[in-house]
Each structure stands twice: as structure tokens, then as C-alpha cells.
Amino acid sequence: MDWLSQVTDADVAALKGLFDAKVHDLGSGTVYFPVRHHSPACCHHLVKLIDEYRPEAILIEGPESGNPLIGVLADEATVPPVALYYTYEHEAGRDACYYPMLACSPEYVALKEAVKRGIPAKFIDLDYHHLASCHAEPENTEKLEASTQDETLLAGSAFIQRLCAKLNCRSFDELWEKVFEIGGLAKTTRDFVQDVFTYCTLSRMCYPESRLLASGDLAREERMRERIAEARRQHERVLVVTGGFHTYGLIAEAAEPEAGRRTSEKPDMSAGQVQHQIYPMAYTFPEADRLNGYASGMPYPNYYGMVWERLQRGKEQPYGLVAVDLIARLTRKLRKLNEGVSTSDAIEAYRMVQDLAALRGKREGGVYELMDAALSSFVKGEQSLATEQPHTELGRMLTGDAVGTVARNPFHVPIVEDFKERCKEAKLRIETTGRHKKVLDLYAKAGHRRLSQLFQCLAYLVPTFAERLSGPDWTAMRDMSLVRETWEYAYSSRIEARLIENSLYGGTLREAATRKLEEEMQGIPDHHSGEMAQRMLQALLMGLQDTAARLYDQVRSALRKDGNFLSLCGSLHALNRIRQHGRLLGLTEDPRLPELVAEAYDNAVDKLAQLARANSDEHEPIIQGLKLLSMLADSPDPQFGDDVFRSHMNELLADPGLPAQLEGVCVAISSGLEDRPRREIVERARAYIRGAPERMRQTALYLQGVFAVSRDAFLYEDELLSELNYLVGQLPYEEFVGMVPELRLAFTYFTPLEIALITERVAGLFRVQADELDAPAMDELDLAQARAWDEAVRKEFEAWKLI
Incomplete structure (x- = not known):
């Protein structure tokens, strides 16, 4: 039997007595106002309560370290949504959280009312690093950029789930809107607060103390009770504004101070163990929408912000007015998107909002009636990706795209x-x-x-x-x-x-990028010239020419220590690009840059001999490096015009252990430099094609190397085409199928136009029209049957000695 089934009328009556005596006794020195974060109804009744109770101080659930920033948050120049961004570092790592405030956040309204009345306001909750330190579950301690207003326990309690089922509400949010946001506006402030207190307390009682301890709620409430007691010693009337889930914990423990809890269960409050900072910052509506992953407060922040705006103006039916406004905006938007939406559709949508509200027992139609009405009136036919536009656009309007503004302040970054x-x-x-x-x-x-x-x-x-x-x-x-x-x-x-x-x-983007880049450079091994040259290029792309100039000597030193061909080619590639695009990168003439390029080229050429034993997974980047070196060697620039590169190419081609793919690249490069006749490409291909089986299987790799550098060797030379045709004809079926992937890869170097040219030449080889080669391939079963018939006919001819 679960806890809810044991709740009696006497228990609810006891909560009412506790409410009258401890929560809402306006004659006492402390009044508690339980809220749901970002709730317009809570803001509405909070203002009324403040007018009636006239507190001398207001205490708010919020991180204590944010107290110096209250003046910034309440400043007239600060426009919500805004947030406090809290970060801390400790031995185990780094963590952060947001404390958001919208115009319709009760906490923000409490701050504004305190400033308006000239009374002190104060945050009384634990800082986030204390909260994280008392979490028992490992996953909670690693929560990154969480919210300190998490309402997961409130929304997910067994009491709330059962209540949703009883009241035919699809979610906690729909239940809350029906009972509190819409229904609560017709209640007195006392009745509204009592309902919030009762609902939240019954939800809280669904959880054992161990769960509340693990979540950090008990530790937070203990700290808040301490701050409330301090305020009571200084002021006659204190108003406490906290999440409704915590109110019972504050008043119950205030009556009977907690005793006997093990000190190991309390968060460690000792100073100096962590470094933490808190900043005021702009926030956005999409990030404040709990439907986008934010785990606290009301969804659809723009919608409820519009409701709060009308409540502040004293409008009698704020939800109806917002519905009219949004339906009109949605209609105009859909028409701009060429959706077939008429004025009668809009009228029908508003009528349906009202009818659904009456059917569901609501004084006015809320956001869920608005969404249902839009779906019914604006979506034509079945809801699908093709008809989703009205629902998508309405969702964007409900969430909003506003970005807040923080007043200039001494705490700005x-x-x-x-x-x-x-x-x-x-x-x-x-x-x-x-x-x-x-x-x-x-x-x-x-x-x-x-x-x-x-x-x-x-x-x-x-x-x-x-x-x-x-x-x-x-x-x-x-x-x-x-x-x-x-x-x-x-x-x-x-x-x-x-x-x-x-x-x-640093204090500017340029300073921060410079120092971060320099720090990264210090972490690069001093012989990795390729990475250093890339950082130099990156500095220039960011407009940090002075930083790039300071990197010359580091890159030069790395070049002289680097013995890796690929790393040196990376350096050469980056440095040569810098030289070629100097105007774009904002460089002035510097004789050091051509010297670096020449040194990178010479060092890369000197490492060519080691390529014969390179791993196969390095062949592709090696090919790109060889192409770069050959391009420079063939350029008119005198600093690359020596014979060292050509000599190394000849040495590689004379090495019997040179991998087939690299052999194809080297012979194509040498023929392109006119050091070897183009016929040698075909001769070496023939050696693979007509060689031993193991060598024959390397043919596709050889062709990949050739085609990577010299596609015209195949486009305009019939002899290489004939040799490849011979290979296909000689290969057993199984070996041909095994070679197909590598052959396909070889032909990916050709453009579509070149493939069309090859198709015509193949068609001419077989004396057929080119379009016949585009005919669909035979079905595999038909092909197997034809092969069987062919074999049967062959055997019959042999029996009759006809072949």
C-alpha cells in the first residue's frame, strides 16, 4: 500500500492548521509565500500579499553569493530574462549553474517590490557548490550548468500523477495551469497560497527523507532556516518567498529544530575548498522553456509573460486577451508563409478555445486549449511534416525569442x-x-x-x-x-x-584568443611543426597578426627538429597558404615567411626516402604531401627548382618494396615532370596486371595512385584501358568481386564528365552504343541461370568435340 492511500481527511486538516499557524498568519513576525517558479498567478498574489502584510524584509530562495548583485537585477535598466551564472572549481573538476529570472518570476517581482518600498531583500539559499557536495548520487554531482530551481521532485510525485489522472490533465503543467494559473486568479490570496502549500506539501510527502537528503533539499532548508532566524532578530515582519516544495520543510523544522543528523550528511561549508564566481548575465526565452530541457518553472515563457503583462495592467480576462493576440499573429505569420489560413479559421480557433475551456471546467482557455484549437482549425487534413507549420509557428510564439539586458554594473565581465x-x-x-x-x-x-x-x-x-x-x-x-x-x-x-x-x-576577445593560443602552443611538442604552423595560420585568420609574428621562431625551431614527413608537409601546406594569401590575411612583406616555406620544403623532400616503408593507413595523406611537393617542384619559383625532389622520386621508384599505391603516385609525378616517359605508367600497370596472383591483386591500388595525380593517363591512352579490360577478363569471378571496391575507389578521382568520356571509350572497345552501358544490370538470379546454361552448352560442345 502506497503513502497516498493512507492520507486521511485528518491529515489534510492538520496541514490546514499548520498553514494557519505557521504559513499565513499575517499577525506573526514571519509569513511564508510558496511559489512555482515563473508563475504569473504567484506573482499576482505575491504583490497583493506584500501590499497587505507590508513586510520589513523579504527573503528569497536564491544563492547567497548573489546578494551583492540584487541591485543589478532590480535596476530599471535590467530587462528580463536575465540570470545569475554561478561557476566553481574544485579538485574534482568544474561545474556551473544558472539562476534565471523572468518578468513573471515571483523572485524577480519580490526584488522589484522590495526596491520599490525601500526594504531589504536577500537570497538565503545555499550556493551551488554546497548543494552539489551533498548529493548522494554520482550523476548528480556531475551536473553541468544545472538550474538551482529544479522542480523535478514536485512535478514527478505520485500525488501529482494521480491528481492528473483524476482531473483528466495530460501533464503536471496542464494541471497547474488549470488549478492555479487560471483558477487561482479567482481566489483570494489566502486561499491561493493555502492551495499551493497543500499541493506542494502532499507532493513532498511522497518521498522518504533519504531521497530529500540525497537531492540536497534538506541541506538547503537547513541553511534557509538559519537565515530566516537571523532576519527575525533584525526585523519585526519578514516575508519568505521560496519554492512551494520547501515551505513545509522550513516551518516544520522551525517548530522542532533538527537533532541527531550525522555531520557527514551535511554539506561541507568550510571556506577555501573551492573557487567560485557569480555573474549577472542576459538570458533567453528558449533556454528558460522547460520543454527545451530546462528543469524548472513554467513552460512557454513568452506566453505566460504576456499573461503577466495583462495582469499588471488590471485586465479581467488575461488569458482570453492573449489568445486573441496570438491567434491574430499566427494567422498573419501563416499567410506570409503561403499557408491557406482564412479569417474564418482564426475566428473558429478562438471560439474553440472558449468551448474547450468550458468543456474542461476552466474559467478561461489557457495555452493547452490554444494549442488544441490551432491544431484543429489551422492544420488541414492529417497532421504530418507537410502540415506541421501552424503547430511549429505557434510553438515558437509561445516560447518567444527575447534576449534580456543587464544594466551596466561593476560586476560585468x-x-x-x-x-x-x-x-x-x-x-x-x-x-x-x-x-x-x-x-x-x-x-x-x-x-x-x-x-x-x-x-x-x-x-x-x-x-x-x-x-x-x-x-x-x-x-x-x-x-x-x-x-x-x-x-x-x-x-x-x-x-x-x-x-x-x-x-x-583576457578582457577582450583578441586578448583571450591570443593568450589561449599561446597556451596551446606551449602544450605542443617542440618537434610537431605541422601543428605549430596551423596555429600560426589560425592566429592570422583571427586577425592576430602580432601573435602570428611572434610564432615565426617557434615554427622554425620545430621545423629543424621535425623528422616526420606528414608533419613537415602539414607545415609546408599551411606556410605556403599564408604566403599565397598574405593580402587576405593582413600580412605585410616579411622575408622570414619565404625562408620558412623553403625550409619546410627542403626538410620534407629530405624525408622522402622513408616513404617506402610507410604504413598503409598513411598512404592518403602521403599522396597529398607528394602532390604538394611536385606542384612546388614544377613551379617557376627558383627556391623549389632544384633536382633533389626528382632524384628522390627516382630512388623511390627503384625500391622494390615501394607500396603499389605510392608507386602509382611516384611514376605519375615523374612522368608529369618529364623525368620519365608516360609509357612507363602503362608498363608498370601491365607488370601488375599480368604478374603473379598476389601482384595482380595490387592493380587497383596502383591505379588509385596513378589517377590521384594523372587522370589523363587513362582518359587518352587506349593501351591502359586495354590492359584493364584484359585484367577483368582474366580474373576469376570471386577475385573480381573482391577487387571491385578498390577499383571503384580508383575511379572516384574522375569527374562526371570524365566518366562519360570513359564510357564512350569502353563502348567503342566492345563495339556497342554508349547508352547500352547504362542499361539496368541483370538480376542476379537471371545471371546465375544464364551462367549455368552457358556452362551446360560448353560441356555439350566439348562432348561433341565442337570446340
């Missing part, structure tokens, strides 16, 4: 201010949470180059802010011929959080 200033100068839209695109003409416009540097810098410090969709890829060295970049960016409070984390590197 310089790097965050620099970020906002740089975004303002670049006209980047960070006032909303939508995704935005910027197309930059890198070579034609200096302003676009500076914006590209800003994006590169932010992508380095805060990877989630901006993403390059197209344009030259300097890291992978792809699409380098493109002259435009397309970036997509989006703001969220997590961007600001990541900037705060990077504030230890």
Missing part, C-alpha cells in the same frame, strides 16, 4: 562587454535567439575581412556561436579558390557563459 560592442559594430543581431546568416566577400571588402576575423575568433573561443557553412576551409585546405564565406550565427546565454569561462585569458 570585460570580455562579455567587448563581445557585445564588437557585435554592435559589426551589426550582428544578438538581441534575439534566431539563427542569422552573413555572406562575406573576403577579397573585395575590408569590412567583410574584419568580420570574418571576428567570426573566426568567436568560433575559436565559443564554437557554438558561429558556424562557417561555405567558403575556403583553411583547416582542411579545401575550396581555397572560393572568394566568399557564408556564416550562420545565433545568440544564447550559453555564449555569454562560455565567454565568462574564457575571461581568465
Whole structure:
């Protein structure tokens, strides 16, 4: 039998007595106001209670270390949504959390009312690192960027689940809206507070003390009781605003102080064990929506913010007014999207909101009636991906895309201010949470180059802010011929959080990127020249030319210690790109750069001899390195015009142990440099094709190497095509099937146009039309049957000595 089945009328009566004596006795020195976070109804009754009780101090559930920031949060220039961002570091690692406040958060309203009345307000809850230290479950101690207002226990209790079933509500949120947000507006403040207290207390009683201890709730309540007692010694009337789940713990323990709890069960309050910081920061509606993973407070923050706005203006039916507003906005939006929505659809949607409210026993239709009505009136036919637009757009409106503003204050983080200033100068839209695109003409416009540097810098410090969709890829060295970049960016409070984390590197984006880059350089082994050259290139892309200049000597030193061919080729690739695109990267003429490029080239060429014994998984990057060296060796630049590279190519081709794929590359390069006749490509291919079985199986790898450098060796030479046809004809069926993947890989080097040309040449080889080769392949069963018939006919001819 569960606990709920044992609850009696006497138990509920006892809670009423406790409420009258300890919670809402306006003649006492302490009044408790239980809330649900971000609830407009709680804000509405809180203001009425403050007017009636006229407290001398207001205590609020919030992290104690946030008390110095209360003035910032309550400042007229601060526009919610905002949050306190709390970080701490300890021996086991780092953690962080948010304490969000919306315009309709009771905690925020309490702060504003305190400032309005000139009375003190104070946060009384544990800081997050104390809360984390008392969690018993390992997964809780590793919670990253959690919320200190977590309502998981309240929303998930057995009492709430049973109540949802009894009242035909689909979720705790729908139940809360029906009973408190809509129904609560018609109640007196005393009745409303009593209902919140009773519901939350019955939910709390579904959990054993061990669960509350493991979640940290008991430790938090103990600290809050201490702060309440301190306030009572200083003030005659104290109002305590906390989550409804904690109110019973505060008043029950206040009557009978807890005794006998083992000290090991309390959080460690000793100073000096952790380093923690707390900052005021802008927050966003999407992040405050619990349906997006945020585990506390009301969903649909924009919707309930609109309700609170109308409550503040004294409107009698705020939910109906919001429904009219949103239906009108949704209709206009859908029409812009070419959805077939009429005025009669909108009228029908509003009528359905009212009818559903009456059917479900509500004074007004809330967000769930609005969503059901929109689904019924605006979605034509079955709901599917094709008809989802009305529901999707309404969801965006309910959540909203607002970004808050924090008043300037002595606690601001310089790097965050620099970020906002740089975004303002670049006209980047960070006032909303939508995704935005910027197309930059890198070579034609200096302003676009500076914006590209800003994006590169932010992508380095805060990877989630901006993403390059197209344009030259300097890291992978792809699409380098493109002259435009397309970036997509989006703001969220997590961007600001990541900037705060990077504030230890410097007070501006440039300073932080510089110091972080230099720190990374120190962690790179001093012989990894490729990584160092990439960091140098990265510095230039971020507009840190001074930093890049300081890296010259480090890169040179690494080049002289580096003995790895691939690493040296990486250095050469990066340094040569820097030399080629000096204007774009903002470089002035520096004689050290050509010297570095020449030194990287010479060192890479000197390591060619070691390639004959390279591992097969390194062949692809080796091929790219050889292509780069051959391109430079064939350039008119005199610093690459020596014969050392050609000599090493000859040495490699004379090595019998050279892998087939690298042999194909080397012979193609040598023939391209006119050191060897092109016929040698065919001759070496014939040696594979007509060689021993083991050598024959290496043919596809050899061709991959050839085609990686010299596709025209196959496009215009009939002899190589004939040899490949011979190979296909001679291979047993099973071996041919086994070679097909490697052969296909070899032909991926050809463009579609070149494939069409090859098709015509193959068709000519077999004296058929090219389009016949595009005919569908035979069914495998038909092919097997034909092969069986062919074999039977062959045997019959042999029996009659006809062949």
C-alpha cells in the first residue's frame, strides 16, 4: 500500500492548521509565500500579499553569493530574462549553474517590490557548490550548468500523477495551469497560497527523507532556516518567498529544530575548498522553456509573460486577451508563409478555445486549449511534416525569442562587454535567439575581412556561436579558390557563459584568443611543426597578426627538429597558404615567411626516402604531401627548382618494396615532370596486371595512385584501358568481386564528365552504343541461370568435340 492511500481527511486538516499557524498568519513576525517558479498567478498574489502584510524584509530562495548583485537585477535598466551564472572549481573538476529570472518570476517581482518600498531583500539559499557536495548520487554531482530551481521532485510525485489522472490533465503543467494559473486568479490570496502549500506539501510527502537528503533539499532548508532566524532578530515582519516544495520543510523544522543528523550528511561549508564566481548575465526565452530541457518553472515563457503583462495592467480576462493576440499573429505569420489560413479559421480557433475551456471546467482557455484549437482549425487534413507549420509557428510564439539586458554594473565581465560592442559594430543581431546568416566577400571588402576575423575568433573561443557553412576551409585546405564565406550565427546565454569561462585569458576577445593560443602552443611538442604552423595560420585568420609574428621562431625551431614527413608537409601546406594569401590575411612583406616555406620544403623532400616503408593507413595523406611537393617542384619559383625532389622520386621508384599505391603516385609525378616517359605508367600497370596472383591483386591500388595525380593517363591512352579490360577478363569471378571496391575507389578521382568520356571509350572497345552501358544490370538470379546454361552448352560442345 502506497503513502497516498493512507492520507486521511485528518491529515489534510492538520496541514490546514499548520498553514494557519505557521504559513499565513499575517499577525506573526514571519509569513511564508510558496511559489512555482515563473508563475504569473504567484506573482499576482505575491504583490497583493506584500501590499497587505507590508513586510520589513523579504527573503528569497536564491544563492547567497548573489546578494551583492540584487541591485543589478532590480535596476530599471535590467530587462528580463536575465540570470545569475554561478561557476566553481574544485579538485574534482568544474561545474556551473544558472539562476534565471523572468518578468513573471515571483523572485524577480519580490526584488522589484522590495526596491520599490525601500526594504531589504536577500537570497538565503545555499550556493551551488554546497548543494552539489551533498548529493548522494554520482550523476548528480556531475551536473553541468544545472538550474538551482529544479522542480523535478514536485512535478514527478505520485500525488501529482494521480491528481492528473483524476482531473483528466495530460501533464503536471496542464494541471497547474488549470488549478492555479487560471483558477487561482479567482481566489483570494489566502486561499491561493493555502492551495499551493497543500499541493506542494502532499507532493513532498511522497518521498522518504533519504531521497530529500540525497537531492540536497534538506541541506538547503537547513541553511534557509538559519537565515530566516537571523532576519527575525533584525526585523519585526519578514516575508519568505521560496519554492512551494520547501515551505513545509522550513516551518516544520522551525517548530522542532533538527537533532541527531550525522555531520557527514551535511554539506561541507568550510571556506577555501573551492573557487567560485557569480555573474549577472542576459538570458533567453528558449533556454528558460522547460520543454527545451530546462528543469524548472513554467513552460512557454513568452506566453505566460504576456499573461503577466495583462495582469499588471488590471485586465479581467488575461488569458482570453492573449489568445486573441496570438491567434491574430499566427494567422498573419501563416499567410506570409503561403499557408491557406482564412479569417474564418482564426475566428473558429478562438471560439474553440472558449468551448474547450468550458468543456474542461476552466474559467478561461489557457495555452493547452490554444494549442488544441490551432491544431484543429489551422492544420488541414492529417497532421504530418507537410502540415506541421501552424503547430511549429505557434510553438515558437509561445516560447518567444527575447534576449534580456543587464544594466551596466561593476560586476560585468570585460570580455562579455567587448563581445557585445564588437557585435554592435559589426551589426550582428544578438538581441534575439534566431539563427542569422552573413555572406562575406573576403577579397573585395575590408569590412567583410574584419568580420570574418571576428567570426573566426568567436568560433575559436565559443564554437557554438558561429558556424562557417561555405567558403575556403583553411583547416582542411579545401575550396581555397572560393572568394566568399557564408556564416550562420545565433545568440544564447550559453555564449555569454562560455565567454565568462574564457575571461581568465583576457578582457577582450583578441586578448583571450591570443593568450589561449599561446597556451596551446606551449602544450605542443617542440618537434610537431605541422601543428605549430596551423596555429600560426589560425592566429592570422583571427586577425592576430602580432601573435602570428611572434610564432615565426617557434615554427622554425620545430621545423629543424621535425623528422616526420606528414608533419613537415602539414607545415609546408599551411606556410605556403599564408604566403599565397598574405593580402587576405593582413600580412605585410616579411622575408622570414619565404625562408620558412623553403625550409619546410627542403626538410620534407629530405624525408622522402622513408616513404617506402610507410604504413598503409598513411598512404592518403602521403599522396597529398607528394602532390604538394611536385606542384612546388614544377613551379617557376627558383627556391623549389632544384633536382633533389626528382632524384628522390627516382630512388623511390627503384625500391622494390615501394607500396603499389605510392608507386602509382611516384611514376605519375615523374612522368608529369618529364623525368620519365608516360609509357612507363602503362608498363608498370601491365607488370601488375599480368604478374603473379598476389601482384595482380595490387592493380587497383596502383591505379588509385596513378589517377590521384594523372587522370589523363587513362582518359587518352587506349593501351591502359586495354590492359584493364584484359585484367577483368582474366580474373576469376570471386577475385573480381573482391577487387571491385578498390577499383571503384580508383575511379572516384574522375569527374562526371570524365566518366562519360570513359564510357564512350569502353563502348567503342566492345563495339556497342554508349547508352547500352547504362542499361539496368541483370538480376542476379537471371545471371546465375544464364551462367549455368552457358556452362551446360560448353560441356555439350566439348562432348561433341565442337570446340
